[in-house]
Amino acid sequence: MQIEKIEDIKKRIKNEWLLIRVTEYDKTTSTSKKGRLIAHNPNRDTIYKKLISVKGKSPVLVDYSEHKPSKDIAVIFYIYA
Numbered sequence: 001m002q003i004e005k006i007e008d009i010k011k012r013i014k015n016e017w018l019l020i021r022v023t024e025y026d027k028t029t030s031t032s033k034k035g036r037l038i039a040h041n042p043n044r045d046t047i048y049k050k051l052i053s054v055k056g057k058s059p060v061l062v063d064y065s066e067h068k069p070s071k072d073i074a075v076i077f078y079i080y081a
Contacts (some may be wrong), residue, residue, distance in 0.1 A: 001036045010065045016040045017047040022059040032061050040065070049078055 003023050010018070032065035035067065039050045047062055054060055
């Protein structure tokens with residue numbers, strides 16, 4: 001998978017949860033800028049199950065592809081192997 005802007009990934013994949021390996025972020029605002037899509041699914045639990053198997057030291061972002069998910073919160077996980 002290629003590295004893309006987070007916003008481009010969100011535009012390409014509609015109404016789904018995203019699991020993204022973050023490759024670039026703004027240290028001032030702690031905003032993820034670019035990443036590599038690992039998985040996407042309309043079911044959040046499926047993404048969380050996939051998250052368990054992700055290894056590596058770079059941060060991983062779990063987010064919803066739409067700007068205003070109903071009653072859900074995006075979370076950044078830091079996983080260390």
